[in-house]
Amino acid sequence: MSEVKITAEARNDFGKGAARRVRRNNQVPVVLYGHGSDPVHLNLPGHELLLALRTPNVLLNLDIAGRSELAIPKAIQRDPLRGSLIHVDLLVVKRGETVTVEIPVETEGELAAGGNLLEHVLNALPVEAEATHIPQSLTVSVAGLTAGDAITAKDITLPKGVSLAVDADAVVIQVLAAQAEEPAAEGDASAEA
Structure with missing residues (x-):
């Protein structure tokens, strides 16, 4: 099992235009959810995330404004022609959780x-x-x-x-x-x- 540490930044703009701006800046819009908490909208560095997702079921250690969260990929959307990441859903996990x-x-x-x-x-x-x-x-x-x-x-x-x-x-x-x-x-x- 590989664990990859990635620094995330909060996302406040929503919609198609905002997502395109995020992708133009070589980032990927991400939604982090699970454990009964409200979904958290984030931007992750596109290249780092793409390299991390090459490993099946990779464990992501997200640094969100100094707070650490563990997550696994739940759904990945890719551009059908280029193969680049369009959007990723991440599921929050805790150590020891099945x-x-x-x-x-x-x-x-x-x-x-x-x-x-x-x-x-x-x-x-x-x-x-x-x-x-x-x-x-x-x-x-x-x-x-x-x-x-x-x-x-x-x-x-x-x-x-x-x-x-x-x-x-x-x-x-x-x-x-x-x-x-x-x-x-x-x-x-x-x-x-």
């Missing part, structure tokens, strides 16, 4: 011979973890799996303090049989000659 997040699932190893296909039914596994100890990813071995085999959520080894937030029998990864090409009909072969 949160529900989705952890990316990565695979390692080679499938058994036969040209079978590996299908990720769930690219990310919903889990409950302590807010300051969220794993960055879960690695699953697919070595030796054959067509028809599946890995369910209960088959994945979770780090200490992490529990499933999805049905234990939910399929995460499955192996599909390769589709064989149909042989060409005799009439088609003579027409090609």
Whole structure:
């Protein structure tokens, strides 16, 4: 789990025009909410936030006028063409608090011979973890799996303090049989000659 410290400034102007001015100054409009408190509107440095959000479920330590708040990203809006950040919603968390997040699932190893296909039914596994100890990813071995085999959520080894937030029998990864090409009909072969 990585923790990134970012200095935030309060935002008092609202609306489309104000948000565009904020983005022109290389900042991102952000809303911080949670724990029953009123939403707080902030501006965060765009480049620093973009680098921090490259890590899944990053823990942000926000410095807001000398006051420190821990937050995790809840919703991220990006420009569809440029990929730049448009708006981010952050959820306030406390140390020791359990949160529900989705952890990316990565695979390692080679499938058994036969040209079978590996299908990720769930690219990310919903889990409950302590807010300051969220794993960055879960690695699953697919070595030796054959067509028809599946890995369910209960088959994945979770780090200490992490529990499933999805049905234990939910399929995460499955192996599909390769589709064989149909042989060409005799009439088609003579027409090609």
